Amino acid sequence: MNLNTVYPMNEVTMAADLVDVNAVEEGLRVVSSPGLTAENVNVYYGDIQALQDVSINIYSKQITALIGPSGCGKSTFLRCLNRMNDVVDGCRITGNITLNGEDIYASDVDVVELRGRIGMVFQKPNPFPKSIFENIAYGPKIHGLAEHRSDLEECVVTSLQKAGLFEEVKDRMHQPATGLSGGQQQRLCIARAIAINPEVLLMDEPCSALDPIATGKVEDLMWELKENYSIVIVTHSMQQAARVSQRTGFFHLGDLVEVDSTENIFQNPVDSRTRDYITGRFG
């Protein structure tokens, strides 16, 4: 299949600029064991089935993108991965999700501990209405990661450094986090999530409320973070999926239609629905 017909040329160039192709291939080769595995996951909201038999492997130290039209269930699936759907009334989940072989829905799993291992960043930046320092320190505090004040301070500084925000906020650590710009707030939320040192980072459309410059910064950050964390990103933007991810899954009406390396999904999709979606015929 001709590349140009599947995907508009300019966007491919953009993707190629940002994605280091060698790194992608290397990543695919190195990774052997899946960190997070979902098997036959079904989700029901009351009588409505939101997801049907979703099975996917999330490999560690990679970025997995979930794309698909609105309401296709990709966010619902993401929220299953750290059990955020537990708090939704009438939500029922069947199937199997394992993290390093452990069933995360087993009755003896501590949700608090699980969410310590699987962090999450939301669509809208949601800093707590407290100081920048308190925002980052909140996670380590409730998980008991820092015994002394100095440990906590160090943890806050490293997290902010990892998120590339430290230089911008180092003089205003004790000012309200709500005073930051949208992009800074989102990077603060990422710093907050990685402060508790999770294995997996879930990102639910992290850039949809940001301008292109802030989006670029967050994407650069994701590239750096993937060295240490597995990242799952839900995105509406196919360009973003192409730019940042190594693997892409396409959701449609509650089905995981296709999951493969990002290259294959965008250049050589198997399913006709995937092809229609990425060529912009629907969605």
Add this chain to the structure above:
Amino acid sequence: MMLQTNKNKLRKRARAEWRFRSYGILSLLFASTALVFLVSTIVSSGHSAFFKTTIDFEFPLDAERLGIETPYTWENLWAGSYYTAVKQALYALFPEVTSRPDKRALSRMLSPGAELELRDYVIAHPDKIGESVSLEVPVSSDYDQLYKGHLPRTGKHTKLSAQQMEQFDRLVDEGLIHYRFNPGFLTGGDSRYPELAGIGGAITGSFYALLVCFLLSFPLGIAAALYLEEFSKDTRMTRLIEANINNLAAVPSVIFGLLGLAVILNVFGLPRGTPLVGGMVLALMTLPTIIIACRSSLRAVSPGIRQGALAMGASPVQVVFQQVLPAAMPGTLTGTIIGLAQALGETAPLLMIGMVAFIANVPATPLDSSASLPVQIYLWAESAERGFVEKTAAAIIVIMTFLILMNLLAVIIRSRTQTKVE
């Protein structure tokens, strides 16, 4: 042609806009005139209650004449006959008054407070006995009102005889009459004598009642709001409770008073007429206000904050107490202060539970019978003596000052947290 009609339409529209704006300005003008009128009448008739008229006496503190026995213990000093001493000091200023009826008419000038002040002075300075001291003592209400210009000198409403007024005027001319600030009005208890009546007891009573009200309604209200908003499932039962809470906020306060009378006084047998019971009844009234304010501020906390905290691994209780409730606190506090300000002005429920008696003491604890500010205003407004008119107005000034201060606090809390969030 087309343009012409448009112009007319435009002019019509501009006129309608101007008309609407002037209605608004007129109504604002009316409201502020009414407010200015209200405040100025209250202040003009009430400000003089913060001052008292005193008379300057020279008292020879002769132990024998005062009837004080040695040793000068508190009991012996207290038992002295100071009334005679004060009267004799007054008669000494008017040697020409000799007949018994004239003397009696002259003695009307003295307030019962005069002998009390002399007694307190002697008890405080027993070493001064045997010397002659100069002391300012209050004059009685009618003379006080005369000096302040509230009492007509002629006509059927005048209360003093021409001779009494002439005697008083002579003292004024001699410079023995003084116009002093009256701290006793703010610190003292109620009295049958207007010149001695103070609002301190009512302020303390209202303070204790509000304290009890706050201590009961604030934690209860927050707990109820938290449960309803954060933990309860949306069932028919919770919806019923919600509807009832909203209805409770609209129940007339006198009914809460009757409830307090029937349940708190008659069933539980708590002491009647005390700030404790008053505070409990006011808490019933304030609860719905606090619950509604707290719930709406909880609802206004962005769901992102809850989700964020949950995703960080906080338990639902941690989310509520570490993130949601602190974020909802400013709104809750504002609602609470407004609820308390309402409670401060409530009269009817306090009448029902017996906080309407004449209490001359300043209550020491919330368990003592006490007056309260609104009921004190009610009682003074009913009193026949001319002197209580200014006291009523002054009590209104005091309660309004407290209300304004409380509302100001609410505004400050709101504006400070608003700038913080922005």
